[in-house]
Amino acid sequence: MDTYRKRKMHYPLFHLAFFGLVGIIGLFLLNVWVGLAFTIIVAIVIFYDWRKEKISHLAIEKYIESLAFRMKKVGQEVLLEMPIGVILINDKFEIEWANPYMTRLMDLPSLTGQNLFVLSDELQNIRKSDDKKDCIVTIQDRKFKVLYKQAEKLLYFLDVTEQVEIEKQYHDDRTVIAILFIDNYDDITQGMDDQTKSMTSSTVTSIINEWAEEHDIYIKRIDTDRFLAILNEATLHELERKKFSILDDIREKTAKKNLSLTLSIGVGAGSPSLIELGELAQSSLDLVLGRGGDQVAIKQPNGKIKFYGGKTNPVEKRTRVRARVISHALKDLIQDSDSVFIMGHKNPDMDSIGAGVGVRKMAEMNKVNGYIVLDFDELNGSVKRLMDVIKKDSDLIEYFISPDEALSIMTENSLLVVVDTHRPSLVVDETLLKRFEKIVVIDHHRRGEEFIKNSTLVYMEPYASSTSELVTELLEYQPDDEKLSSLEATALLAGIIVDTKSFTLRTGARTFEAASYLRSYGADTVLVQRLLKEDIDTFIMRSKIIQTAQFIYPGIAVAHGEEDKKYDTVLIAQTADILLTMKDVNASFVIARRQDGLIGISARSLGDVNVQVIMEKLGGGGHLSNAACQLEAETIEEALILLKDAITETLEGSSEK
Numbered sequence: 001m002d003t004y005r006k007r008k009m010h011y012p013l014f015h016l017a018f019f020g021l022v023g024i025i026g027l028f029l030l031n032v033w034v035g036l037a038f039t040i041i042v043a044i045v046i047f048y049d050w051r052k053e054k055i056s057h058l059a060i061e062k063y064i065e066s067l068a069f070r071m072k073k074v075g076q077e078v079l080l081e082m083p084i085g086v087i088l089i090n091d092k093f094e095i096e097w098a099n100p101y102m103t104r105l106m107d108l109p110s111l112t113g114q115n116l117f118v119l120s121d122e123l124q125n126i127r128k129s130d131d132k133k134d135c136i137v138t139i140q141d142r143k144f145k146v147l148y149k150q151a152e153k154l155l156y157f158l159d160v161t162e163q164v165e166i167e168k169q170y171h172d173d174r175t176v177i178a179i180l181f182i183d184n185y186d187d188i189t190q191g192m193d194d195q196t197k198s199m200t201s202s203t204v205t206s207i208i209n210e211w212a213e214e215h216d217i218y219i220k221r222i223d224t225d226r227f228l229a230i231l232n233e234a235t236l237h238e239l240e241r242k243k244f245s246i247l248d249d250i251r252e253k254t255a256k257k258n259l260s261l262t263l264s265i266g267v268g269a270g271s272p273s274l275i276e277l278g279e280l281a282q283s284s285l286d287l288v289l290g291r292g293g294d295q296v297a298i299k300q301p302n303g304k305i306k307f308y309g310g311k312t313n314p315v316e317k318r319t320r321v322r323a324r325v326i327s328h329a330l331k332d333l334i335q336d337s338d339s340v341f342i343m344g345h346k347n348p349d350m351d352s353i354g355a356g357v358g359v360r361k362m363a364e365m366n367k368v369n370g371y372i373v374l375d376f377d378e379l380n381g382s383v384k385r386l387m388d389v390i391k392k393d394s395d396l397i398e399y400f401i402s403p404d405e406a407l408s409i410m411t412e413n414s415l416l417v418v419v420d421t422h423r424p425s426l427v428v429d430e431t432l433l434k435r436f437e438k439i440v441v442i443d444h445h446r447r448g449e450e451f452i453k454n455s456t457l458v459y460m461e462p463y464a465s466s467t468s469e470l471v472t473e474l475l476e477y478q479p480d481d482e483k484l485s486s487l488e489a490t491a492l493l494a495g496i497i498v499d500t501k502s503f504t505l506r507t508g509a510r511t512f513e514a515a516s517y518l519r520s521y522g523a524d525t526v527l528v529q530r531l532l533k534e535d536i537d538t539f540i541m542r543s544k545i546i547q548t549a550q551f552i553y554p555g556i557a558v559a560h561g562e563e564d565k566k567y568d569t570v571l572i573a574q575t576a577d578i579l580l581t582m583k584d585v586n587a588s589f590v591i592a593r594r595q596d597g598l599i600g601i602s603a604r605s606l607g608d609v610n611v612q613v614i615m616e617k618l619g620g621g622g623h624l625s626n627a628a629c630q631l632e633a634e635t636i637e638e639a640l641i642l643l644k645d646a647i648t649e650t651l652e653g654s655s656e657k
Contacts, residue, residue: 085144085157089116093127102157105140116155126155136164172234176269177277179285180208182250183262183293185225200259207253211246215239236269236298240308244296247309251294262294270300291446291462305449307613323470326459327477330417330440333457334363337415337438340370341406343428345421347378347569350531351466353386354495355419355442357488358471360399365478371399373406375428381538381570382498382531386491389527393487403429410435417442420467422460423450423621442470444499446612448621462623465511468495472514486522493523494531501577505625534574541567542575545590549579552644553651556609557585561592563636569594569602573628576602587611589647591639598630599639610650617646 085102089095098111106119117123122137126148134147139157143164147156182204189197201224208227212219215238218230239246247263254261266285268277284297287305291297295309334340340363344352356372363370379387391397401409406429416436418427422443427433433452440457444464464470472492475484484492496515500507503515519525545567549559557579561567572592579588587609594600601618603611605625612627620629633639 083159085155087111087116087155087157089153089155091153093117105142136160172232172237174233174270174272175274175277176231176233176236176267177274177281178229178231178265178267179281180219180227180229181264181266181285181289181293182225183264183289185261188259188261200257200261203254203257203259204250204261207250208246211249233269236267240298240306244308247294247296264288264293265296267296267298269298270302276301287447291448303449307616309610323473324477326457327474329457330362330459330474331366331478333415333438333440334366334368336413337368338411338413339363339409340368340415340417341373341410341432341436342370342417342419343373343432344419345423345426346375346428347380348374348383348428349420349495349570350382350386350491350498351468351495352420353383354491354493355467355471357396357491358468358475359417359419359442361482361484361488362471362475362478365475365480365482369399371401371406371409373403373428373432374400376402378428380568381534382494383570385531386494389531390487390491393485396485396487403432406432407435412437414438415440418452419443419471421445422452422458423448424452425450442467442474444470445622446624448616450621463508465506465508466496466499468492468499469511469514472496472517473510476517484518484521486524489518489521489523490527493518493525494528497528498532499626506623538568538571542571542578545575545592546579549582549588551584553647555584555586556589556647557582557587558589558591558640558643560590560636560640563593565593566595566597567592569600572600573602576604580604580606589643591636591643593636594630599633599636601629601631601639601643603627603629614643614646614650617649618642 082099083101085105086099087095087102088097093116095111095114095116102119103109103111108114120137120139122135123146125135125137126146134145137144137146142159143161145158145160147158149155185204189200192200205221208219211217212229215231215235217235220228222228244265247265250261250263264285266281266283266288268280268282268284271277271280280299280301284299284305287299288295288297288307291307295307298306298308340359342356342359344356353372353374356374360370360372376387387400390400410432414436415438416433417440418433419442421427422441422445424430424433433439439452439455440459441452441455442459444461444467446462447460459470459474461470493515496511496518497503500511503511515523545559545561547559548561549557552558559575559579561572572590572594575592576588576590579585579590582588587603587605589604589611590602592600601615601620603615603622603626605611607625610624612622612624615622615627615629618629618631620627622628631639631642633642
């Protein structure tokens with residue numbers, strides 16, 4: 001750049017000399033004396049300009065040298081004195097140099113030679129960081145933004161404590177809307193006199209108001225069984241940390257007065273829009289009620305949902321009126337369709353097949369062809385034996401078809417009925433599911449985050465023992481021109497027996513009524529027992545899994561299969577059932593690799609532990625006392641670690657929640 005400047009400065013002298021020389025030559029040709037005089041004048045002018053330019057050039061050089069010196073000095077002072085940490089490390093993450101700011105921060109004579117991670121364990125993240133990727137770490141109770149330049153092995157530490165605190169204050173102060181619903185208030189107060197009803201209302205209101213006042217929550221009763229709550233996210237985090245103890249308070253305090261009331265709460269959070277918060281709160285409440293109540297659902301705008309509670313089995317709230325209304329609505333949908341297709345979940349069990357048989361019978365009762373979609377390669381155990389019996393009945397087996405056959409014969413006016421699941425990823429064929437415009441969902445599982453969208457009719461009753469029980473009640477209100485055959489009644493009864501463990505778990509009065517109805521149509525209990533029999537090899541495999549059982553928490557037993565062996569999903573579930581019958585076992589978990597290569601976990605509980613919430617943390621779902629999930633973990637050991645973390649988080653809570 002200096003050379004450029006010098007050349008630029010000499011251009012005027014060059015031009016002057018050139019034109020002067022031309023002038024001198026011209027004048028010498030005209031007059032020698034005039035040319036000589038002109039030559040002297042030109043020489044004086046050139047010397048004067050050269051002198052002036054030299055002085056200017058020296059001044060500029062002096063200025064540049066002074067500026068460079070000052071910049072170098074300022075750079076050194078900034079590097080050593082600025083309130084920004086600078087550290088150079090080597091390949092072993094040892095500190096080779098640190099500016100005085102970092103040394104003063106750590107209150108050490110020198111950081112040279114120290115391991116970088118003595119500053120903060122959070123710096124371990126830079127091992128995985130890309131070049132120039134930043135992170136936030138805590139050093140000496142201060143928050144620092146760390147910029148790591150991997151190529152230079154250089155780290156910058158910028159103090160962002162105030163910024164982080166402001167951001168935290170902003171998030172903590174964001175508005176949250178919640179809707180509280182007394183699950184069974186109308187049912188309990190229906191037969192009360194005015195005085196008792198007033199006392200019940202006062203009791204509930206008092207408990208909720210005390211809870212709201214304790215946590216600085218604005219609460220307003222908007223109906224006899226509904227409250228609107230306004231709070232902020234800091235309060236929400238505190239409620240999450242306590243796992244919404246208000247659920248237990250309502251349940252326990254009202255139980256002492258023989259009221260047995262439970263509370264459901266839908267929460268909308270994470271949005272600056274009050275309208276969206278209200279919609280999220282209502283959507284969360286609908287989801288909680290679909291799961292049986294006595295729970296809390298917190299929904300974010302991104303669709304993420306967290307659940308708390310669900311410690312009790314759902315109370316029977318459905319009446320015969322609702323069953324009749326759903327049955328008539330389903331009848332209208334069937335009659336408006338040219339064909340009905342029934343689809344259960346992958347790896348079908350007795351309940352899925354039995355419910356499918358029942359819904360197909362409804363289609364027949366309404367003079368519409370019904371087909372049960374089945375993947376015949378997934379049949380095993382008792383289901384396979386049931387299908388062998390069905391194959392002998394030529395009138396029924398022809399209605400069992402594969403997904404490809406269903407795709408070839410379905411039309412735009414066809415109806416799809418999904419039974420025993422509400423999750424799109426679990427149906428026999430998800431592609432087939434997307435082809436239908438009219439979809440009905442009948443399920444007894446608690447509703448999860450994943451759900452079949454745009455369903456025309458949804459009938460979900462978490463209290464019910466099985467989907468076969470629900471379908472049996474719906475059958476009672478269909479046209480009776482076509483009677484249930486003995487085999488169809490047996491298939492439905494088998495679904496109820498399997499899901500209730502022979503009427504020992506999750507049974508209500510309606511369960512026995514449904515079983516009685518099926519028996520009146522010739523359901524064969526002896527055939528059911530024959531279908532449910534198992535061979536000795538299966539018994540031995542199950543026993544070997546049980547031998548691995550260990551208690552990871554008091555009352556919680558976990559067993560697992562062999563790493564290199566694949567197990568049938570039914571066997572995994574049966575092992576969890578049997579493990580639950582052992583002494584001192586309140587909840588059981590069995591981990592094993594399934595036939596499809598995924599690692600499956602079956603979970604069972606007597607009710608004290610909500611295994612559904614635990615399985616949902618791992619991407620599964622189910623009931624409070626009966627749930628499962630599938631993992632893509634590489635090993636059984638890895639799956640065991642994930643399960644232990646999920647159990648710990650559920651029982652003890654986590655910082656996140």
